[in-house]
Amino acid sequence: MISNVMMAVQTNRKIQHLGTLDNQFRFLIDDKHVAYVTVEPGILPKGDWSFINFLSFPPGDWNRGHISKDQHTGSLAFSSISYNIVPGVEDIWHQTQIDHLEFERLGSLGRNVRIVTHPFFHHPVIIKFASFPCEIGYIETETTMYSRLQGTGISPKFLGHVTEEGRGVIGFILEIIMNSRPAEPRDLTICQEVLSRLHALDIKHGDIHKDNFLVQGGKAFLIDFEISYLCDEDKELELEYDHLKKLLAGA
Structure with a gap:
């Protein structure tokens, strides 16, 4: 290997x-x-x-x-x-853009998720990116969702785009929710509250489980919007809300 x-x-x-x-x-x-x-x-x-x-x-x-x-x-x-143009993210809405080679890697949270540092930021941050063109759709979706969530307190702050020479934007930068942990059964109320706020924006998360809720003190944040989408069907949103209790009960 x-x-x-x-x-x-x-x-x-x-x-x-x-x-x-x-x-x-x-x-x-x-x-x-x-x-x-x-x-x-x-x-x-x-x-x-x-x-x-x-x-x-x-x-x-x-x-x-x-x-x-x-x-x-x-x-x-x-x-x-x-030499070909390699697909990148098209929804570029944040003013900060940093090349992937400028980050110093501290650790990994998954295959395409890293804890990194950069002189532009005072503290470590998270970057999430598409290693290959076939993965860019997920980053595109999540980038768009973060543009709708910026300033709502529902999710971590979106801090900028990650770029690659010849490909454009391949990922994004997020703040780290310090001293956070995945959701547990005792966190049901605050998780329901943040999910309700997401649904009020007509967004269905699509992948709710304990690891996609970050609990810090008495507040919950949502992450991982790779398959989220706009949804104004009340029944569909209600089913996701009702499913949350079952998921946390088995956490």
Whole structure:
């Protein structure tokens, strides 16, 4: 397996592995350029990506590559490279935009969620981003929802957009709700209160469970709006509200 370490390759380019999704890879080249590389399906055992350590990365200005097996030699090599516009978030509404390479990582809260620091902020913050273009829809949805929630106190504060060269906005920055914890059965009333406020804005969360409520003192906040959507159907919102009690009862 490939780890997130620097790898020396034949062209003396500096390559850092940033992420893997099925047969897709995200690499940082020479500390500044991100490239998305796809390996031809079925040419290697599942999960065996060790060949990348010995692969020569082509020179030049490219951000998309495809790796295939040579029919004559059986070796793996780049069969094509190109430079293409990679989809990013379109709903850009906050004035702060910071490149992903400027953050210093402190920890991880999930596959695409990091605790980071940046000179622009006095305290650590959270960034959430799409590693691959196929994930951008979730970030787009959540970015839009945070624009509707900004200033309501329903969610953590949205502090800005995360960008990537050649791709635009790929994620966002959130404040950390200090000394918070996931919801427990005893927090039902405050969780119902914040969910009611969300519903009053005609927004259905779509994924309510204890980990998506952050409790700080006597207040609850909602997070993770990846599949949230505008909804003015009272019955649908009532079902989500009623389901909350059952979820917390089993927490």
